[in-house]
Amino acid sequence: MTTKMRSEIAEQPAALRATLDALLPRVDEVKGLAGGARQLVFIARGTSDNAAVYGRYLIEAHAGRLSSLAAPSIATTYKRKLDLGGVLAVALSQSGRTEEIVETLAWAKDCGASTVAITNGGEESPLAQAADLALCTVAGEEKAVPATKTYTTQLAALAVLALGLGADVDADDLQRVPDAVEALIADPGDLDAVVDGLAEVSGVVVSGRGMAFSTALETALKLKEACYLHAMGLSYADLLHGPIAVVDESTPALLIAAGEGPTLQGTVALARRVTGAGASAFGVGGGDELAAASTAALNGPALPEWVAPMGLIIPGQLVTEALARRRGIDPDSPRGLNKVTQTD
Incomplete structure (x- = not known):
């Protein structure tokens, strides 16, 4: 039986094409709202927060704007007002209904920020309604609890945001993404060997x-929530500062890199170090x-580094779905999780 998660993984090329078709014509709107922003702050939780990490690196590396991840509790729990003049606040929520994220975006606007929402919840969602500009993804309904197509389309929306902020990239690279994702779904590589290597371990x-x-x-979040x-999940720079001690014969490493870019050689060196120590990489x-x-x-x-994350997640999604089934877990409905999470 095909799981909902596996079906939704397969829907990602179409979801990406639809999202890019909808959002690329809006680059000038982004520029008009946010072109003068001196700094960005991303507001998100969970999978959306991981997407925001991509946004942060993309904006800093290619649009030259300082970016950071918000601590929503400053708005919702501590209720502190900050000076956010000249700041673009970007809130990400797949449903657009997570109250904490909506409240924090409204707080940012009250503090003087211009605001953007990235959501699959549509223009009528509370988050879209709270924003100066809503970039609504076109992923369609996602029924499996682990996010797949809503995540990759968030990355596409962040790439469009970067274009509006003047990123020094080739916009035509985005048009190559759906086909590259389709190719990965058809041929992810040695999936069975990786699933075999993770089937009996408790940590990675x-x-x-x-x-x-x-x-x-x-990828780490997916393996936690769907495979238990x-x-x-670590930067390899942080991994080398001590946690690499946990990598051993019973704790393998999953090492991720684009096919080009300044971090590739460090990832290769780390793989050699891991296997040299007798662990699996x-x-x-x-x-x-x-x-x-x-x-x-x-x-x-087969994509440039700046858009590669939209494809790099695909093998991790496929491993998660297959590994969950191998471990006797329904990946569509992991224990203790709901599609929309509300945070106090």
């Missing part, structure tokens, strides 16, 4: 750096070099 370290860091965090693994992306340094490898997208 998932690591990437720079643009791939968001993918490491999101103790999955630790499973590569995701990184081209032939990372694959050669790894115990087993999953394919990455």
Whole structure:
């Protein structure tokens, strides 16, 4: 039986095409609202927070604007007012109905920020209504609890946001993303070997750096919520500062990199260090070099680094779905989780 999660993974090329068709014509609207912003702050939780990490790296590396992740409790619990003049506040929520995120975006506007919502909940969602500009993704209804197509379309919306902020990238790269994702779904690489390597372990370290860091965090979250693994998502820079001690014969590493870019060589070196210590290193992306340094490898997208995260997450989603079934878990309905999470 095909799970809802597996079906929704397969729907991502179409969801990305629809989202890009809807949002690319709105680049000038983003520029008009946010072109003069000196700084960005991203407001999100969970999977959306992992998407925001991609937004942060993308905006800082390619649009030259300082970016940070908000602490919503400053608005909702501590109720402190900050000076957010000249700041663009970007709130991400798949449903657009998470009250904490809506409240924090309204707080940011009250503090002087211009506001953008990124949501799959539509123009009538509370989050879209609270924002100066809503970038609504076109992923369609997502029925499985683990987010797949709503996550990748959030990344697409963040890429459009970056274009509106003058990012020094080739906008035509975005048009290549749906086909690259489709190719990965058809041929993810050595999926069975990676699932075999994770089937009997209780923990795994998932690591990437720079643009791939968001993918490491999101992959770790998926393995935690749908496979009940103790999955630790880390930048490889942080991993080398001490937590690498947990990587051993019973705790493998999943190492993620785009096929180009300044973090690739560090990821390859880490794979060699892990396997040299007798542990398993499973590569995701990184081209032939990372694959050669790894115990087993999953394919990455044939995309430039700035858009690669939209493809790099696909192998992690496929591993999560297959591993959950291997461990006797229904990936569509993990225990203790709901599709919309409200936070006090």
